[in-house]
Amino acid sequence: xxxxxxxxxxxxxxxxxxxxxxxxxxxxxxxxxxxxxxxxxxxxxxxxxxxxxxxxxxxxxxxxxxxxxxxxxxxxxxxxxxxxxxxxxxxxxxxxxxxxxxxxxxxxxxxxxxxxxxxxxxxxxxxxxxxxxxxxxxxxxxxxxxxxxxxxxxxxxxxxxxxxxxxxxxxxxxxxxxxxxxxxxxxxxxxxxxxxxxxxxxxxxxxxxxxxxxxxxxxxxxxxxxxxxxxxxxxxxxxxxxxxxxxxxxxxxxxxxxxxxxxxxxxxxxxxxxxxxxxxxxxxxxxxxxxxxxxxxxxxxxxxxxxxxxxxxxxxxxxxxxxxxxxxxxxxxxxxxxxxxxxxxxxxxxxxxxxxxxxxxxxxxxxxxxxxxxxxxxxxxxxxx
Amino acid sequence: xxxxxxxxxxxxxxxxxxxxxxxxxxxxxxxxxxxxxxxxxxxxxxxxxxxxxxxxxxxxxxxxxxxxxxxxxxxxxxxxxxxxxxxxxxxxxxxxxxxxxxxxxxxxxxxxxxxxxxxxxxxxxxxxxxxxxxxxxxxxxxxxxxxxxxxxxxxxxxxxxxxxxxxxxxxxxxxxxxxxxxxxxxxxxxxxxxxxxxxxxxxxxxxxxxxxxxxxxxxxxxxxxxxxxxxxxxxxxxxxxxxxxxxxxxxxxxxxxxxxxxxxxxxxxxxxxxxxxxxxxxxxxxxxxxxxxxxxxxxxxxxxxxxxxxxxxxxxxxxxxxxxxxxxxxxxxxxxxxxxxxxxxxxxxxxxxxxxxxxxxxxxxxxxxxxxxxxxxxxxxxxxx
Numbered sequence: 001x002x003x004x005x006x007x008x009x010x011x012x013x014x015x016x017x018x019x020x021x022x023x024x025x026x027x028x029x030x031x032x033x034x035x036x037x038x039x040x041x042x043x044x045x046x047x048x049x050x051x052x053x054x055x056x057x058x059x060x061x062x063x064x065x066x067x068x069x070x071x072x073x074x075x076x077x078x079x080x081x082x083x084x085x086x087x088x089x090x091x092x093x094x095x096x097x098x099x100x101x102x103x104x105x106x107x108x109x110x111x112x113x114x115x116x117x118x119x120x121x122x123x124x125x126x127x128x129x130x131x132x133x134x135x136x137x138x139x140x141x142x143x144x145x146x147x148x149x150x151x152x153x154x155x156x157x158x159x160x161x162x163x164x165x166x167x168x169x170x171x172x173x174x175x176x177x178x179x180x181x182x183x184x185x186x187x188x189x190x191x192x193x194x195x196x197x198x199x200x201x202x203x204x205x206x207x208x209x210x211x212x213x214x215x216x217x218x219x220x221x222x223x224x225x226x227x228x229x230x231x232x233x234x235x236x237x238x239x240x241x242x243x244x245x246x247x248x249x250x251x252x253x254x255x256x257x258x259x260x261x262x263x264x265x266x267x268x269x270x271x272x273x274x275x276x277x278x279x280x281x282x283x284x285x286x287x288x289x290x291x292x293x294x295x296x297x298x299x300x301x302x303x304x305x306x307x308x309x310x311x312x313x314x315x316x317x318x319x320x321x322x323x324x325x326x327x328x329x330x331x332x333x334x335x336x337x338x339x340x341x342x343x344x345x346x347x348x349x350x351x352x353x354x355x356x357x358x359x360x361x362x363x364x365x366x367x368x369x370x371x372x373x374x375x376x377x378x379x380x381x382x383x384x385x
Numbered sequence: 386x387x388x389x390x391x392x393x394x395x396x397x398x399x400x401x402x403x404x405x406x407x408x409x410x411x412x413x414x415x416x417x418x419x420x421x422x423x424x425x426x427x428x429x430x431x432x433x434x435x436x437x438x439x440x441x442x443x444x445x446x447x448x449x450x451x452x453x454x455x456x457x458x459x460x461x462x463x464x465x466x467x468x469x470x471x472x473x474x475x476x477x478x479x480x481x482x483x484x485x486x487x488x489x490x491x492x493x494x495x496x497x498x499x500x501x502x503x504x505x506x507x508x509x510x511x512x513x514x515x516x517x518x519x520x521x522x523x524x525x526x527x528x529x530x531x532x533x534x535x536x537x538x539x540x541x542x543x544x545x546x547x548x549x550x551x552x553x554x555x556x557x558x559x560x561x562x563x564x565x566x567x568x569x570x571x572x573x574x575x576x577x578x579x580x581x582x583x584x585x586x587x588x589x590x591x592x593x594x595x596x597x598x599x600x601x602x603x604x605x606x607x608x609x610x611x612x613x614x615x616x617x618x619x620x621x622x623x624x625x626x627x628x629x630x631x632x633x634x635x636x637x638x639x640x641x642x643x644x645x646x647x648x649x650x651x652x653x654x655x656x657x658x659x660x661x662x663x664x665x666x667x668x669x670x671x672x673x674x675x676x677x678x679x680x681x682x683x684x685x686x687x688x689x690x691x692x693x694x695x696x697x698x699x700x701x702x703x704x705x706x707x708x709x710x711x712x713x714x715x716x717x718x719x720x721x722x723x724x725x726x727x728x729x730x731x732x733x734x735x736x737x738x739x740x741x742x743x744x745x746x747x748x749x750x751x752x753x754x755x756x757x758x759x760x761x762x763x764x765x766x767x768x769x770x
Binding site: 001021044050051053054056057058059060061062063064066067071072073074075076077078079080081082088092095096098099100101123124126127128129130131132135136238239240241242243244245246249257258261371372375376 | 513
């Protein structure tokens with residue numbers, strides 16, 4: 001298995017992009033990544049996307065985007081694992097380069113949600129859950145997460161307000177990210193008075209939709225001989241694991257076994273323990289998911305993640321900085337693109353380019369992308385130099 | 386890059402499967418492949434599917450199917466390249482095993498089209514084309530193929546009836562395939578009086594929709610030491626290439642450059658020429674596509690594929706047998722599953738299990754799966770022993 005490095009990254013601002021088509025969004029991020037890598041073309045493109053078939057009446061995004069950015073005759077595929085499609089595309093690109101089948105792979109995550117009316121988006125998001133036993137009986141995706149959060153508050157004795165700092169940290173960091181959907185800090189009062197979406201999840205617990213794309217160029221590590229060490233970002237861990245698709249199928253709905261499994265495998269590949277992670281881009285689609293991900297990945301005991309937040313340990317100067325460029329909450333969550341934004345942001349940190357929220361001396365970073373209510377979780381660990 | 390072999394195959398009958406859900410179909414094929422391989426589990430599942438998000442209100446098919454067949458904690462992804470999604474899933478599984486990231490990979494293609502009303506299916510199929518410049522202006526997928534066929538008849542001076550033998554051969558072979566959608570032979574008269582769908586494409590030029598799933602188990606070749614040679618099927622070529630997504634973007638709309646590119650790469654990997662291919666499972670979604678695929682893959686001069694058919698060379702005892710188990714026309718074309726059916730059928734031939742249409746002495750077989758109107762083409766070459 002060849003060692004793989006990331007040579008270039010690119011992203012677009014997340015917002016309602018009425019002036020850009022799906023292909024323009026993906027193309028902008030892809031071309032930015034190629035430019036950042038100093039390359040003009042790639043052997044293959046792996047596209048992460050969840051809902052273009054319904055939201056944009058366009059499938060076949062591999063050929064669609066390869067065509068748009070001029071990668072004629074390159075290999076191209078669309079990869080989908082619901083909300084973790086971005087990381088799945090990155091992992092597919094990684095395996096292709098690692099296998100030796102090709103040398104330069106472009107991974108791009110893209111989602112254009114604004115083209116769909118709100119009620120349709122809710123139905124489209126629910127296709128990440130079990131159509132027969134969850135979505136089909138009327139449970140929306142936010143409602144599934146609300147069930148988990150309600151149970152968490154009950155089981156571990158936290159108050160809803162104890163989750164405020166996940167949101168406050170994300171928004172405080174998003175202020176410095178020019179690509180973030182929201183760049184306004186929020187207060188505990190803002191969190192407390194935020195209206196409920198599905199009890200106990202309020203607007204301020206839920207990530208923001210949007211249109212956006214993020215991309216990376218993967219190459220064999222060998223190709224980078226002679227480059228300054230500061231430009232070399234190695235992929236030292238990559239693992240994916242699944243759990244039951246329906247939340248109710250799990251023995252403990254408050255423990256993300258797929259996160260535990262994928263993180264463990266990634267740590268083992270990297271030869272490190274969680275204490276060596278300098279920055280963790282977490283999947284805070286809902287604040288409860290940030291907590292469950294921190295716990296299952298080994299950063300807090302079960303039921304104790306809110307303590308990390310209350311102690312200030314998730315801030316850029318804390319023990320385990322998360323959502324350092326705004327996270328899903330403030331940077332935004334264009335579903336199939338999110339995993340690629342996480343990778344791009346980890347790399348910004350490892351390159352020392354995270355202006356305003358740079359984690360000092362960041363050398364090893366982790367990104368964890370969650371599909372569904374925890375049914376498909378992909379963990380990547382990257383290292384500078 | 387590790388060499389990879391296929392150890393097990395499985396498939397379901399293609400029909401309107403009102404008694405089976407999407408997961409049951411995929412599960413039936415996957416479990417049959419595991420059983421055929423003599424294995425109980427796999428490290429990962431790669432699912433090829435095109436339209437479950439809209440037709441079945443279910444995305445996230447990786448986790449969905451891994452959960453259903455009990456592959457808890459395994460890796461799982463859904464791969465989509467429109468009509469070539471099945472081959473793309475097989476190639477993803479292949480690269481994962483070749484890279485050394487995992488050992489036992491399950492590739493499964495599944496499509497359940499009957500859940501969608503006919504007009505919706507037409508719109509869903511059109512998402513394989515360019516939403517802005519083809520589908521968006523009202524051109525259906527069959528109409529795009531009709532444009533190509535009309536031009537072909539004009540440019541090379543063939544009559545429509547010269548295409549009859551592609552259909553007659555497919556149906557003659559389908560008679561012997563218990564999994565085929567149609568098991569009735571047809572005559573030249575049946576072909577000639579078949580009603581037009583989009584001039585010059587008639588019902589008898591167009592492949593049949595349906596519900597179905599097909600699967601294969603991929604393992605490192607090294608794992609098979611000691612097995613009888615007859616049970617070893619090696620993957621000796623695998624390549625994917627793209628072209629413009631819209632038909633009108635190509636310099637020559639009658640030459641499948643992506644087929645030429647992917648076939649050339651696959652021949653080169655296998656170290657063979659087209660003359661060494663004993664059987665070719667071709668993507669006869671429309672009879673014109675069978676002709677274009679034969680030409681671009683090196684089996685006929687440009688504009689001359691109908692001659693091959695007229696000379697009887699595409700039959701099981703001909704120079705280049707195609708559609709040996711019925712092809713897309715008679716076996717059926719459950720879109721995202723088709724590429725996996727092609728792989729399964731090539732393997733049946735190489736194992737000597739193609740009852741009724743066995744190609745004598747078949748040792749090397751090729752499968753070519755076409756996404757869109759030729760925009761994403763994936764070629765696999767397999768060898769017995």
